[in-house]
Amino acid sequence: MTFAIVFPGQGSQFAGMADAWATHPAGRTVLDAASEALHRDIVAGCRDEEALATTSFVQPALLACDVGAFRVLEAEGLDPSRIAGTAGHSLGEFAALVAAGSMLLPEALRLVVVRGEAMQRAGAQRPGTMTALLGVGTEQAAELCDEARGGDVLLVANQNSPVQVVISGSLAAIERAEALAAERKIRAVRLNVSGAFHSPLMQPALDPILRALDDIEIRAPRFPVAENVSGALVDDPAELLELVGRQIVSPVRWESCATALAAAGATTFLEAGPGDALTKMAKRVVPGMKALAVGSPEAAAAVSSAP
Numbered sequence: 001m002t003f004a005i006v007f008p009g010q011g012s013q014f015a016g017m018a019d020a021w022a023t024h025p026a027g028r029t030v031l032d033a034a035s036e037a038l039h040r041d042i043v044a045g046c047r048d049e050e051a052l053a054t055t056s057f058v059q060p061a062l063l064a065c066d067v068g069a070f071r072v073l074e075a076e077g078l079d080p081s082r083i084a085g086t087a088g089h090s091l092g093e094f095a096a097l098v099a100a101g102s103m104l105l106p107e108a109l110r111l112v113v114v115r116g117e118a119m120q121r122a123g124a125q126r127p128g129t130m131t132a133l134l135g136v137g138t139e140q141a142a143e144l145c146d147e148a149r150g151g152d153v154l155l156v157a158n159q160n161s162p163v164q165v166v167i168s169g170s171l172a173a174i175e176r177a178e179a180l181a182a183e184r185k186i187r188a189v190r191l192n193v194s195g196a197f198h199s200p201l202m203q204p205a206l207d208p209i210l211r212a213l214d215d216i217e218i219r220a221p222r223f224p225v226a227e228n229v230s231g232a233l234v235d236d237p238a239e240l241l242e243l244v245g246r247q248i249v250s251p252v253r254w255e256s257c258a259t260a261l262a263a264a265g266a267t268t269f270l271e272a273g274p275g276d277a278l279t280k281m282a283k284r285v286v287p288g289m290k291a292l293a294v295g296s297p298e299a300a301a302a303v304s305s306a307p
Helices: 025-038 053-077 090-100 105-125 138-148 171-183 200-214 237-249 252-261 277-285 298-305
Strands: 003-007 083-088 129-134 155-161 166-167 187-190 268-272 290-294
Touching: 003 053, 003 090, 003 277, 025 053, 025 105, 025 252, 025 277, 053 090, 053 105, 053 155, 053 268, 053 277, 083 252, 090 105, 090 237, 105 187, 105 200, 105 277, 129 171, 138 155, 138 166, 138 171, 155 171, 155 200, 155 277, 171 187, 200 237, 252 277, 290 298
Parallel strands: 003 083, 003 268, 268 290
Antiparallel strands: 129 166, 129 187, 155 166
C-alpha cells in the first residue's frame, strides 16, 4: 500500500477526542506541547463541550490531536517512503505541513492559536455561517448561491466531493439559500461554526495570520502537500507560504486535493485524527480508493504494520 495521510479540520471535534492519544507516549508529547502553547490542559479541554464550541480553543486542540495521531503512526513504524503525499482539510492543513516537515509543531501551534482567535473575532465582527448541501456538486451549489446571494456574501466554500459541498456567507444569504434548497429538495445541514469561514467575511482575520506567518519558516516538505487553495500538489516552500496565507479567505478544493493524491500514487487514504469525515469523502471522490480512519493508537499500530 502507498498512503496519503489526510488530516480532518474543524467540525470533526468531539468530547474526549484527545483521550486516546494521551495514552501513547508519542501522542502525549504532542498534547503536552499544545497545552503549554495554549496555557491550558488540552486533554481536559477536549472533554469540555463549551470549549469545543469555540474556534479559539478547538483549532489548536484539533491540530494537537491530528499531529498526535501522525506521531503515533510514526512511532508504530509507518515507513515514510510509503507516503505519496499529505493534505489537511482547512485547519487540518497545518497538521499536514507539520507531518511533511514544512512547519515545526511549536510554530504551527503559535500560528493556529492566532488563527483561531482571529477567526473568532472576525465571526463576531462580520457575522455569518456555513451550510452543507448534500447530493449536489460544486456547479449546482454555485448556481444556487448566485440565485440566493442578493447583495450579500455567499459562495461555495468547501468543494468536498461530487455529492457534498459547503456554502458560506452572511446569515441572511445562507437562510435564502437554505429556503431555495428546501424548494428543490436538496438536503441542507447548518454547520455548528462561529463564522463564514473561507469567505470574504473572514477578511478581518487575514492580517493577524499574515503577521504570524512572517515569523515562521516554511521548509521544503519531505513529501508533497495537496494544498487547499490550489487543490494541487505543492513542494515549493515559497508557494506553500503564499497559499497558506490565502487559505482563510479562499475555498477549500478538497475534491481536487484527493484526486491529486490519488494521481501521485496513493492507494490508501489514512485519516489521522478525530472522526472519519475524510474517509467517507475519499470513497466518493476517488471510486475504489481504500480509506481508513486512524482514531486510536491500536488502529495506528495495525495500519503501520500492514504489508
